[in-house]
Each structure stands twice: as C-alpha cells, then as structure tokens.
Amino acid sequence: MDFFFEVLTGGLLAGVMYSLVAIGFVLIYKASGVFNFAQGAMVLFAALTFVSLLERGVPFWAAFALTLAAMVALALLIERAVLRPLVNRSPITLFMATLGLSYVIEGAAQALWGAQVHGLDLGIADEPLELGGMLLSQFDLFAAGTAALLVAMLSFLFNRTRLGLSLRAVADDALGALAIGIRLPRIWAVVWAVAGFVGLVAGLLWGARLGVQFSLSLVVLKALPVLIIGGFTSMTGAIVGGLIVGAGEKLAEVYLGPLVGGGIENWFPYALALLFLLVRPAGLFGERAIERV
C-alpha cells in the first residue's frame, strides 16, 4: 500500500508540471479563443534563451529579466504578425497558424542557440525527502509550490486588477468588450506576454529536470490531454487535469504497463482523456457551448 501511495504522490507531483504548461495555454484560450499549439515551443524558447544567457555568464536574475523581456517581445511580435491579420477567422485557422508558429519558434530557437542539450541547475537538490514514511522528490515539491504561487498570482491578476477585469470581459465577449472601448490588441499582447512568463517558469522547471533540449517543446503533447480533461477555459481545470493525468499515467505505467509490455505513458493520457470526454464532452470544468441554428 505504501508503494501505491508513493507512486500516486509521485504522479500527482509530476502532474503539477503538466499543469504549468497547460495554464499558459488556458490563459490564451480564455482571452482570445486561440488553441495555442505553440505553447510548447514557447517553453522551449524561454528555457533555451535563459540557459544560453546563463552560460554566457549573465547572473541568474538578470538572465531571468532578459528572458522575460524576450518573451514579451515575442508576444508583441506574435500579436502583430499573426493574430491581428487573422482576426475573425475560424478557430481551426487560428489553430493551424499556431502550428506554423511553433515551427518558426522551434526553428528560430535552435538556429539561435544550437541543438545540443544544456544542463540547467536551479540550485534545488534533487534528493528524496522522507515525509510520513514516503519518499518525495524535493524538486517536485518545489515545482508544486511554484505552481501554487503562480496560480495565486494569476488569479489575483484576473480577479483583483483592472487589467484582469478587461481580460475577463474580452474572454466573455470580444465584440462587446471592443464596443465599450477595451483595446483588444493590447489585451492580446498582455495575455501572450503573461503566457510567455508562465512558459518561462515551466521551461525553467522542466529544463532543470530533463535538461534544456528540443524535447521540451514536446511537453505540449502532455499538456493537451490535461487541458482536454480539465476543459480549455478553466485554470482549476488545468490543475485538476494535470493531477489526474500525472497520477493516472504513473499508476498505469506501474500497474498496467508490465501486462502489455510497458512504455504506455505516451498514449495512456489520451485514452484517459477520451474516457473523460465520453462522459463530459467539454471537459470537467469546460463551458458547454450552446449552439443555435
């Protein structure tokens, strides 16, 4: 039984890492209705930029600030060059544009910083910590704490600031928001910049764990089932979905994996997501779209 709980907690903590990527995604979907496939590429870009700056001798916080600036610049560029010309197009078109965007960002990140694996040390010991008889990864606990802080910050931003009010207004009804004088392009730029920041945090944590390399951008493939379980529009959904996927995939790997030959972590989250969707087609916390003919 102890072993079960150990696997479960390990899975839950790993799930938090998925949630981090999914949160950036939810932000953008909420405020602009864009299904942003490029979130993984943004995570890669942020982590690569940060690591390359560190390797060039820039101190930690300066590197953080510079990377953040780069992410904001990227956000402004995306808003100008991709979103604005595509305004009012169908969601599928926007999705495919972000697919193209992810190619551009991945290509550019690797052209700029090279394709080799960079080590990243955030100064957190990855020694297992014993808590109530269970071994927990210290690093995972740190990641969970960061995620909690991030969510607290984001919900403060959304619920307590003027900017958050306009963000919610745009999310609710873009045309209505436009009519009362909210500047849509600025809101988009802000949201993409915030998503860039979330991407940076996710990139640092993932990068410290896996090493900063191309596979970071594939984290988006883990974040997709998370979002689908949680629903595209809910931050809570992203967290809960992450926990479900993380725990589910670790438990499945340990208990089901040996029966079928192992390595099922790749597709199990998707199968899990399908099961959830058959019960609730719009995800656990997603909004049910009302269709009129």
Place this chain on the structure above:
Amino acid sequence: MFYTEAGQFSSHYRADRRLFRLRQDRYALYALLLFAFAVVPFIGSDYWLNAILIPFLVLSLAGLGLNLLTGYAGQLSLGSAAFMAVGAFATYNLELRVPELPLLASIALGGVFAAAASVLFGLPSLRIKGFYLLVSTLAAQFFVQWLFTKVSWFSNDNASGVITAPPLQIAGHDLSSPAGRYLLTLGFVVALTLLARNVVKSELGRNWMAVRDMDTAAAVIGIPLARTKLLAFALSGFILGVAGALWAFTYLGTVEPHGFDLSRSFQVLFIIIIGGLGSIAGNFLGAAFIVLLPIALSLLSGLLPPGVIDAGQLENLQKIVFGLLIIGFLIKEPEGLARLWQQLRERARVWPLRY
C-alpha cells in the same frame, strides 16, 4: 482565346455533371495522364522517379485522404500518419501470411484495415466536437506507433522492428524498377483521386460539407450525422492506408513505426493547408510544394559560399520557412495554392481582356 468556353453548351444533364465540363480542361487532363503514364517512365531518370515523383505522388494521396476528412468533413485530425502505418503494416502482413493474395489486393485490403482503424478512432466524433476531437486522433497516433513498436508479431519478430517490402509483382510482371514502382503508385493515385472526386461531387460529399459548415444545422435538415462522419473517417482512412502502403513499399522499400510519427502527420496537414483545404487539386500542388521546397532550399544554400549555412542550420531554416509559409498562406490565401491556380485559369479564360 485558347481557353474560351464560348460555344460549349451542355445539352443533357450528364454532360453538365461530368467531371470537367470544359473541353480544354478535359483534353489537358487526358494529355497529362498520357504524359504521366506513357512518357515519364521512359524519360524520367532514376533520381527523378525515386526521390521526387514517387514521394510526390504518395504524399498527394495522403493529402487527399486527410483533405476528405478535414477539408470536406471538417473533422480536424493529427493522426494521419497512424493510419498510414496501419495500411503499411497490414499490407506487409497480408503479403507475408497470405502469400496467394495478389499485390494489388493486399494493398487495397491494407487500406480496408486502415479504414477500420480510422472508423474506430472516429467513433468519439459522434459525441466530441472540434478541438476536443484532437485527443482521439492523437491517441490513434501514439497508440498505433506504440503497438507496432511493442508487438513484434506485426514486424514478423524482426529484432529491429524494420520490415522490408514484399516483391512487387503483378501478374508476373516485376515492378521493382523505379519506373515500375512509379507506374504502380501512379495507378493507385489516379484511381483513388477519381473515386474521391466523384464522392465529393455526390450527395455524400455535399453532406460532408454541410457537417463541416455547421453540424447542428446539418442534423436539423435531416443529414444522418453519425453515418456521414464515420464514412468520412472510413474513406479518409482507406486512402491514407493505401498511401502508407505505397510509402513503405514503392518509395522506401522498407518500413518502421518511426517513419510514421507525429511529424509525418503534421507534414500531411501542411500539404492540405498550403495546397488548399477542401480542394482535390490542392493536394497535388501542396505535395509538390512540400517535396520540392527542401530540395530548392538545399540547392539555394549550395549556391552560397561553403560554410555560411551548415547542414544543421539548414534544417532549422527549413522549419522556419515552413512555419512562415503556413502562417503566410493562412493570412493571405486561406484557400491555398489551389485558389491561385483557379485564379490563373479564370484569367486565362478572358485573356487578352482583363475582365
């Protein structure tokens, strides 16, 4: 002047509904087919046939398969490579385990297996809509790849998981020369394109478009949603499966599950975005573009003094160019190269006048 439709009247319904109503279009098509079947195999060098024409034809076919599903029926799919893999492995196993089956039949049956897999993963589309459906197609993508890697029965217990093509023979004729493989591919492509073109023009095709444009409205006017959607998955899966078998056996001569990974699915998706969603001709234009662009890029970089762009950077550059092209096409010409081609034809009709 040369491309005028003046004086071409349809005097019965059949003439009005034929595939190409304009005489010029029809003759151009006949000429093109004649050229492709009777001239190209003799004048094409091995390099052209092997490295450009065969992949171009196979990718066009894959694009056609996805386009029926995404472009016509509006069901976004990121799992096309999975169905290509099913087609390839099914064909291989049929040839291996049922040796008396002729090659054409086993390729077609490979397509049937892929169609069955496609319908299976299309079942959730009856309940799940839009982006949520991506999860089903991605599940197909990862599950199929995992299955063919893990279960060695599919690759005949070959340790490396790589399988080799069965002998390409039809009625005693050996087709393993480049020209033979080209003709085999071309035959499938022409037959399936005709099939797809006719389906799209039929009631089923119109139902697909109605479902794509708004499925609730389509259901309200009495279109059977379940049947329509599943038929789209089935036909799309069939064509993708045949394309996968051809990719494995006429192009590469070998197949491994990694050849059909997610980036292959993206490649097929890019073909239909660049070529034109909801257009048959667009698949060919898009595939030509995808096949020729890397060659053009490496030729261009070869013109630069050596050392300016190394091989690794070329790959990154290629990614950036693809990405920019996707975005550019979506912004400037959402209907893709097919639309440009159509505009050219419309210009030619009124030439030398402007309008």
